């Protein structure tokens with residue numbers, strides 16, 4: 001099973017929101033990372049076939065997804081970026097409704113609805129009205145509706161945005177658990193979410209793929225180049241001019257600076273993270 005994008009471009013007037021994208025996604029979990037406006041949502045809307053590329057082609061197992069129509073849509077579960085349920089239905093009623101829209105029979109719904117509610121840990125509030133739920137609970141209802149017909153492809157646009165730390169961890173675990181025999185693509189601005197969930201990442205920048213592949217492989221590029229060093233505020237001002245700074249942490253009497261580059265005398269070498277790599281890519285140091 002694979003989704004393949006060939007030279008996929010989407011323009012809005014003069015703007016090339018995504019620009020000649022080429023990639024193949026076999027079964028697995030993929031994180032999509034990029035700054036605001038990089039083209040993540042545009043790409044996802046095309047991959048779920050609710051928008052059409054201006055040029056290029058997207059295929060699923062060799063077939064153009066736009067020619068597959070409902071045969072493709074039935075394979076896909078999707079949570080858009082602005083997904084919010086203000087339903088007066090209870091969680092159970094809402095999922096029965098969404099499941100019926102996706103073609104599940106009454107008999108199937110009877111066991112499928114409790115099953116997905118349990119999976120997203122909402123079984124205790126199954127009979128409460130969705131509009132009374134917290135943002136995180138509504139997002140979990142979103143996951144439940146996306147997976148109710150057991151889709152082979154799941155596309156989640158910023159699923160962890162606005163979630164509290166517990167909800168984020170719970171959500172990350174849910175995605176990791178589901179990832180075995182599916183193609184799952186999720187976008188996020190939270191780099192640590194990607195590292196928590198998967199080792200495959202696609203980094204988009206201004207509509208183009210800047211980097212794609214295994215996170216560990218990417219990190220090997222900057223191994224031995226990430227350091228932390230403690231210094232006082234006076235030194236920080238000049239240090240910032242000469243180094244690529246990842247993070248500055250205020251400690252009791254000093255600042256702890258994480259940076260990319262060459263080892264300074266008091267510096268300690270660190271294991272690189274995807275955040276370090278992202279800063280490295282954005283700096284243009286990456287050839």
Ligand SMILES: Nc1ncnc2c1ncn2[C@@H]1O[C@H](COP(=O)(O)OP(=O)(O)OP(=O)(O)O)[C@@H](O)[C@H]1O
Pocket residue numbers: 012015016017034035036037038039040041042043081
């Ligand atoms: N319907 C539209 N009409 C005009 N321009 C659009 C439309 N949709 C997206 N764009 C533009 O295309 C570019 C990519 O937008 P997109 O929403 O895909 O980015 P994104 O990576 O999802 O951003 P964010 O992280 O802020 O959600 C942006 O410049 C955006 O303004």
